[in-house]
Amino acid sequence: MRIKQVQAWWVRVPIEASRQHRSDFGQVRTFDAAILRVETDDGLVGWGEGKNAAGSAGSYGALVHMLNHEVGPQLVGLHAGDIGVIWEMLYNGVRHETAAASGHAMPQLARRGLSIAAISAVDIALWDILGKSLGQPVWQLLGGRKLDRMPTYASGGWAPVDKIGDQLKSYIQEGGFKAVKMRVGAMDGAPYVSAARVRAARAALGPEVELMVDAHGTYTVADAKRFAQMVSDCNLAWFEEPVIADDKTGMAEVRAASSVPVAVGESEATRYAFRDLAVLKAADIFQPDPAFCGGISEAMKIGTIASAFNLRLAPHLWAGAPCFFAGLHVCAASPASFTVEYSVGANPMIHDLVEETVSAKDGMIAIPDSPGLGFTVSERFLKAHAQSARQ
Numbered sequence: 001m002r003i004k005q006v007q008a009w010w011v012r013v014p015i016e017a018s019r020q021h022r023s024d025f026g027q028v029r030t031f032d033a034a035i036l037r038v039e040t041d042d043g044l045v046g047w048g049e050g051k052n053a054a055g056s057a058g059s060y061g062a063l064v065h066m067l068n069h070e071v072g073p074q075l076v077g078l079h080a081g082d083i084g085v086i087w088e089m090l091y092n093g094v095r096h097e098t099a100a101a102s103g104h105a106m107p108q109l110a111r112r113g114l115s116i117a118a119i120s121a122v123d124i125a126l127w128d129i130l131g132k133s134l135g136q137p138v139w140q141l142l143g144g145r146k147l148d149r150m151p152t153y154a155s156g157g158w159a160p161v162d163k164i165g166d167q168l169k170s171y172i173q174e175g176g177f178k179a180v181k182m183r184v185g186a187m188d189g190a191p192y193v194s195a196a197r198v199r200a201a202r203a204a205l206g207p208e209v210e211l212m213v214d215a216h217g218t219y220t221v222a223d224a225k226r227f228a229q230m231v232s233d234c235n236l237a238w239f240e241e242p243v244i245a246d247d248k249t250g251m252a253e254v255r256a257a258s259s260v261p262v263a264v265g266e267s268e269a270t271r272y273a274f275r276d277l278a279v280l281k282a283a284d285i286f287q288p289d290p291a292f293c294g295g296i297s298e299a300m301k302i303g304t305i306a307s308a309f310n311l312r313l314a315p316h317l318w319a320g321a322p323c324f325f326a327g328l329h330v331c332a333a334s335p336a337s338f339t340v341e342y343s344v345g346a347n348p349m350i351h352d353l354v355e356e357t358v359s360a361k362d363g364m365i366a367i368p369d370s371p372g373l374g375f376t377v378s379e380r381f382l383k384a385h386a387q388s389a390r391q
Contacts, residue, residue, distance in 0.1 A: 001080045001133055005039040006072030008050075008121065009386035010060035011320070011349065019346035021158045024186040024218050031349045033291070033320040034063045035382060036121040040080050044132050047377050048125030049322035050117040051291040061387070063114050071118045081133070083126045087297050090119045116269040116294055123295025124326045124373070131372035138326075138373055142300060142333035149364040150331050152340040153212065155318060157182025161197045165204025168211075171344050175360040178209060179237065179339065184227070185215030191223050195230035202234045214240035217267060221250040228258035238263040238285055245273075252282035263287050266316035270294050271301040278309040286336075289316040291323035296330060303334035317341040320349035324358070325373040332367040340365055352381055 013031045021028055036048035050067065052058045071090065078086060085100075092099040093108030108115065131138045139145045154171035157164060157180065168180045182201055184194035194213075202211055213236055219227060224242035238261045243250045245267035255262040261284035268274060269292060277283045286306045288299045303313045313336035315327040331337040342360050343350070350358050355376040359365075368374025 001044065001129070002041045003038060003075045003078050003080050004041045006036070006067065006075050008034055008036045008064045008067035008072070009382060010064045011035045011353070011382060011385050012060075012387050013348040013352070013385045015346040015348070021156075021345050022187070023158055023183050024216050028345075031320075031347060032058055032060055033323075033349055034060045034067065034117070034121060035320060035322065035353070035377075036067055036125050037377075038075070038080070038122070038125040038129060040129060044080070044129050046080070046125035046127070046129035046132070046372065047322045047375075048121035048123065048128070048295075049291040049320050049326075050121030051289065051319065051323070052114070052117060063117055066114055066118050067121060071122060075122065080126055080129045083123060083130065083297060086126065087119060087123055087295070090115075090122065112269050117292055120291050120293065120295040120298075121322075123297050124290060124322050127296045127326070127329075128322075128372040135371050137367075137369055137371060138296065138329040139332040139367060142296070142329060145332040145367055146335070147332065147367065149366050150328070150340045151179070151338070151363060152342045152360050152365045153177060153179035153181055153210070153363075154344045154360075155181045155341045156344040157201070158187070158345075161193075161200050164197050164201045168201055169204060172205075172209065174344070175342070176362040177342075177360065178363040179212065180205070180209060181212040181214055181240070181341075183216065184213045186218035191219070191227040191230060194227055198231045198234055198236070207235065210237040211235070212237045212240060212263070215242050217241040217244040219243055221247070221253055224254045225257045228254065228260050232259065236260045240264070240287070241266065248276055248280050248282050251277070252280045255282055255284070261285060263314065265289075265302070266292070268293060270298055271305060274302045274305050278305055278311065283311065285312045285314050287314055287316045289319065289323065290326040290330065291319055292316075296326050299326070299330045300334060303330065303336045306336040307334070311336065313337040314339050314341065318343045318347075321354045321358070321375050321377070322373065324350050325368065325375050328365070328367055329373065353378060
């Protein structure tokens, strides 16, 4: 089961105008990702995904180049089952042998950003291969599946104050969701505008539906506290990314100032960042993105930190199919998980990239039983949207 070939593509899928939305990222016209294919010498194929950022739009030329011309050649000839060893090798770079012998990390200087995104893609693909080689779903290899279906929440909510209630109610009608998330923050300007939208949403949904808000890290500490106070009677399930990920002490200040649980982590990479969040008491809910935080391996370690600090895990899964399915397996196996993010905005990278139908029913989503991650990539669709000229 030696790695024979590694190939990555920048996949860019246009979103039809009627399904586009606008947030603090601007008008989202395409869904982009780095999709990775790893093949072994005995014909097994694993699929992975790496992300430049937590959002769905952006330039992936540099990440794809790194995977194809820097990371990929290092993998050829290695045993695909050595997932942890390969992770540490890529993380520690030229010092990986010294780090292995010494028993502690000696990471390369560029250990975040594109480097971890590339490791994430490789890690996800290798877990897919290992599961297929053993004829087992990945969750079985991670320790077992605690539920065959997981609660899921509808992730969207960009409409203005006079339409947000109808938009969120349409999610409930579509998938039977009992929890929904809406966007707030810089897309609205002043905090009182976001607060008015949240109040309208709560009035439309009633008290039974869980409501989360996501600021994408766009508030200052002062404005995040002001906003939280304005919506303190709206019974929010969580306040996501109130301030930028680089301000962990500010995040802790926001959490201490409000009774609304703080969810954070889609912009964080590796167990080390989440360790700091836990120690600083900056979060109630961890949201690692498997395609950004270091893959399935690292997401499980982050889940262990959450469990040890009596926190909860809700991975960020606004992503393509490899990342989304990786998140399903992590949620199935992690003691700290409790809900799955399901994007209700246009997401062709989940629904069109794979042959399987991905859907939520009665607010629940099934955990795959098939070997590996449990999906089949439509290589026809992938090739039709690969930006080969830019790689």
